[in-house]
Amino acid sequence: MDKLYNLRMRAAQGGSHEQGGTHISGGERITCFSNIQQVAMYLLEKGLTHCKGRPDFMQIQLESIPESVTYVQPLERWANVERFVKEGDTFLKEGKTVAFQLLEIIGIPKKVIDRAVEIVSQYSSMRGAVLIDAHSGKRLDDRGEKGVRVSRLDWLGNDFEKWARYYHVSANSRIREALALAAKVNNHPATIAELCWSDDPDYTTGYVASRKMGYQRIENIKTYGDERGCRIFFVDGQKDIRSYINYLENQPVLITWEG
Ligand code: WAQ
Ligand code: MG
Ligand code: MG
Ligand code: MG
Structure with missing residues (x-):
């Protein structure tokens, strides 16, 4: 196979991330040499046209991938979660409530779900994910407001594109990136579940993902205009957290789908 390259982009407003600027947008892609320019253009546009605002700092980094690549299947089950409408009810159940019920089914204790809710409502421009112990709710990473960025x-x-055609899903880049991330994260045995809702004020669909339940897409997980959101990984705290974070940040993973 051709030599592969990782491209990553981060954009901020009010100075660089290191200077305390607000994170606007990030992105990562793996490509062969001949597509580097096209992928860099995609990342440039992603950072420049983000709904969170105009960046005044951006970095696009290219690196070759020396390590061997791990091939991972997308999560098996793809679902648009049906809203539970009780007879006589005139309203649909809030997406947030559906997300918590899914996490309970996966086996996350109620107090840990409550902790996750607190965390999500605390952050609005995180670059990475918050790792918490799935049994105690204790935070496991030491990355503060930066979080752990999966790359x-x-x-x-x-x-x-083949996967999206098969499942009649619009082949947009947001879904593409979310599915790839959920597949990489949940492929690791230390991940018990993932909760995602976007910090973008105009994007109100989130998901709960796990090996057990697949990718459960949840519409209206938050109200339009709300800038709060982040990703939370519910982790088996018995596992080696340093090697887990190393997998998330550094292990090259390509998602393959046979169809
Ligand atoms: N690694 C770790 N955390 C990340 C990463 C990453 N590579 N990218 C984003 N995050 C975290 C970070 O805290 C962001 O603030 C948060 O997730 C939300 O990121 O319709 O667009 O890019 O099926 O705003 C999911 C639903 C869309 C897709 C999620 O999130 C669908 C989305 P955003
Ligand atoms: Mg982003
Ligand atoms: Mg993203
Ligand atoms: Mg965002």
Whole structure:
């Protein structure tokens, strides 16, 4: 196979992230040499046209991938979660409530879900994810407001387009990136579940993902205009957290789908 390259982009407003600027947008892709320019243009546009605002700092980094690549299947079950409408009810159940019920089914204790809710409502411009112990709710990473950014991941070739056609899903880049991230994160045995809702004020669909339940997409997980959101990984705290974080940040993963 051709030599592969990882491209990552981060954009901020009010100075660089290191100077305390607000994170606007990030992105990561894996590509072969001949597509570097095209992928860099995609990341440039992603950072420049973000709904959170105009960045005044951006970095696009290219690195070759020396390590061997791990191939991972997308999560098996893809679902648009049906809203529970009780007879006589005139309103649909809030997306947030659906997310918590899914986490309970996966086996996350109620107090840990409550802790996750607190965390999500605390952050609005995180770059990475918050890692918490799935049994105690204790935070496991020491990255503060930065979080742990999963990198070196992408779909292989046009496998995403094939997947999207098969499942009648619009082949947009947001879904492409979310599915790849959920597949990489949940492929690791230390991940018990993932909760995601966007910090973008105009994007109100989130998801709960796990090996057990797949990718459960939840509409109206938050109200339009709300800038709060982040990702939370519910982790088996018995596992080696340093090697887990190393997998998330550094292990190159390509998502393949046979169809
Ligand atoms: N690694 C770790 N955490 C990340 C990463 C990453 N590579 N990218 C984003 N996050 C965290 C970070 O805290 C962000 O603030 C938060 O997730 C939300 O990121 O319709 O667009 O890019 O099926 O705003 C999911 C639903 C969309 C897709 C999620 O999130 C669908 C989204 P955003
Ligand atoms: Mg982003
Ligand atoms: Mg993103
Ligand atoms: Mg965002």
